[in-house]
Amino acid sequence: MPLTKEEIAQRIARELKDGYYVNLGIGIPTLVANYIPSGIKVVLQSENGLLGIGPFPEEGREDPDLINAGKQTVTTVPGSAFFDSAMSFGMIRAGKVDLTVLGAMEVSEKGDIANWKIPGKMVKGMGGAMDLVASAKNIIVAMMHTNPKGESKLLSHCTLPLTGTRCVKKIVTDLAVLDITENGFKLLERAPGISTDEIRSKTEGKLIVEGEIREMVF
Amino acid sequence: MNKVVLNADEAIGNIKDGDVLMLGGFGLCGIPENCIAALVKKGIRDLTCISNNAGVDDFGIGLMLKKKQVRKMISSYVGENAEFERQLLSGELEVELIPQGTLATRCLAAGYGMPAIYTPAGTGTEVAEQKEIRNFNGKEYLLEYAFHADYALVKAWKGDPDGNLIYRETARNFNPLMAMAGKITIAEVEQLVPAGELDPDFIHTPGIYVHKIFQGKNYEKRIEQRTFRKVS
Numbered sequence: 240m241p242l243t244k245e246e247i248a249q250r251i252a253r254e255l256k257d258g259y260y261v262n263l264g265i266g267i268p269t270l271v272a273n274y275i276p277s278g279i280k281v282v283l284q285s286e287n288g289l290l291g292i293g294p295f296p297e298e299g300r301e302d303p304d305l306i307n308a309g310k311q312t313v314t315t316v317p318g319s320a321f322f323d324s325a326m327s328f329g330m331i332r333a334g335k336v337d338l339t340v341l342g343a344m345e346v347s348e349k350g351d352i353a354n355w356k357i358p359g360k361m362v363k364g365m366g367g368a369m370d371l372v373a374s375a376k377n378i379i380v381a382m383m384h385t386n387p388k389g390e391s392k393l394l395s396h397c398t399l400p401l402t403g404t405r406c407v408k409k410i411v412t413d414l415a416v417l418d419i420t421e422n423g424f425k426l427l428e429r430a431p432g433i434s435t436d437e438i439r440s441k442t443e444g445k446l447i448v449e450g451e452i453r454e455m456v457f
Numbered sequence: 458m459n460k461v462v463l464n465a466d467e468a469i470g471n472i473k474d475g476d477v478l479m480l481g482g483f484g485l486c487g488i489p490e491n492c493i494a495a496l497v498k499k500g501i502r503d504l505t506c507i508s509n510n511a512g513v514d515d516f517g518i519g520l521m522l523k524k525k526q527v528r529k530m531i532s533s534y535v536g537e538n539a540e541f542e543r544q545l546l547s548g549e550l551e552v553e554l555i556p557q558g559t560l561a562t563r564c565l566a567a568g569y570g571m572p573a574i575y576t577p578a579g580t581g582t583e584v585a586e587q588k589e590i591r592n593f594n595g596k597e598y599l600l601e602y603a604f605h606a607d608y609a610l611v612k613a614w615k616g617d618p619d620g621n622l623i624y625r626e627t628a629r630n631f632n633p634l635m636a637m638a639g640k641i642t643i644a645e646v647e648q649l650v651p652a653g654e655l656d657p658d659f660i661h662t663p664g665i666y667v668h669k670i671f672q673g674k675n676y677e678k679r680i681e682q683r684t685f686r687k688v689s
Contacts, residue, residue: 285627286557286558287483287484287486287627287630288483288627288629288630289626289627294686295684295685295686296684296685296686297685297686297688298685298688301680301683301684301685302626303485303486303628303678303679303680304486304487304614304625304626304627304628304678305626305627306483306484306486306627306680306681306682307627309682310483310484310485310486310681310682311682311684312680312682312683312684312685313684321626321627321629322629323561323629323630323631323632323633323634323661324483324509324557324558324560324561324630324631324634325558325561325562325564325565325634327558327561328557328558328561328562328578329562331558332558332576332577332578351581361542361545361546362554363534363535363536364532364533364534364535364536364554365533365534365554365556365557365584366533366534366556366557367533367556367557367558368556369556369558369559369578369579369582369584370556370557370558370559370576370578373576373577373578373579373580374577374578400582400583401581401582401583402582403580403581403582404580404581404582405581
């Protein structure tokens with residue numbers, strides 16, 4: 240079975256380490272916050288000016304001055320800090336954020352990412368995505384392996400306008416976990432019941448398969 | 458020196474057709490609601506607006522778009538606005554999209570008296586087209602110029618007659634940066650307090666950057682995505 244969105248988030252959460260400062264993008268990445276392993280402390284950064292994002296507020300306790308980058312009402316946690324947008328991107332640019340998790344429309348085998356614009360469609364803008372991918376130390380992409388038409392989103396070259404180049408380090412899809420290496424996508428893990436052949440057939444870019452590929456366990 | 462004005466109408470009195478404005482806020486959080494309402498009432502047109510977002514159909518900058526007062530938007534993200542999309546596709550509105558950190562830092566540069574900055578955001582993408590690229594320590598950076606505006610319109614939580622400002626929570630966002638980048642900066646505040654009441658250690662924007670300040674009223678503070686925790 241392919242992973243659900245929650246399982247993709249759950250798998251990415253296993254990459255978190257104690258003391259990490261993490262920026263989670265909109266969509267599946269946001270769900271990662273629900274699966275932070277117990278016993279470690281992770282501080283979530285929101286690019287609109289908050290370190291230490293807490294859970295959603297209880298109904299009736301929402302505060303219009305306290306939102307995340309997805310414009311959702313949130314809360315703070317003990318130890319939270321507010322700052323302006325320049326400092327927010329300053330800490331991102333300076334490499335202080337340990338991990339960035341974001342969605343993508345396409346990723347190339349070199350680690351290029353496209354996630355902001357589809358020619359011919361209304362373009363909403365890149366928001367903070369270009370700043371994040373240009374500077375983050377470690378970028379994990381969370382996405383479906385194929386688009387709604389069934390076409391691979393893991394390509395030799397991106398066809399859509401780029402958000403950043405040679406920046407993605409790891410991809411977790413509904414079918415697999417892959418690292419971006421010098422030589423292409425390296426398959427690390429398979430979704431339960433998904434064969435290496437199926438992953439190969441749905442990966443347009445160069446796929447490296449070495450030895451036995453283990454199945455993810457949830 | 459008297460920076461205190463009566464209301465938004467008086468504060469924006471000198472803004473004219475064709476001016477370049479900066480408007481603080483992220484989404485609808487921390488936007489200068491009173492100044493926007495006054496601009497809509499006055500009907501000034503052909504404005505260039507530098508703001509991270511463009512409001513929603515019936516609030517924020519969306520109110521100015523509806524009255525076709527904006528000629529050009531410079532933003533990082535402009536979703537959630539159908540009228541914006543219609544004007545963009547019909548060619549009535551010009552849009553320049555720039556990375557959010559670049560937008561923030563170009564305002565910061567203006568306020569710090571620096572003509573330009575280098576940032577890696579957008580290298581290798583269409584954002585880099587026509588821009589000077591320089592390599593530092595093996596990594597490419599784009600030259601981006603400081604942003605200046607005829608007027609910066611910002612919203613703060615507390616302010617005093619000297620123009621010192623304190624923002625609240627994530628309503629800070631672009632406000633202190635734009636406050637530094639306006640030739641004339643107008644601040645609207647939820648609480649205008651007497652001189653001496655704000656602790657100098659906790660000022661976010663020193664009054665030197667602020668030219669006009671007024672006590673705002675009737676803040677709606679609309680929430681875009683009201684999200685709750687399930688309480689079991």
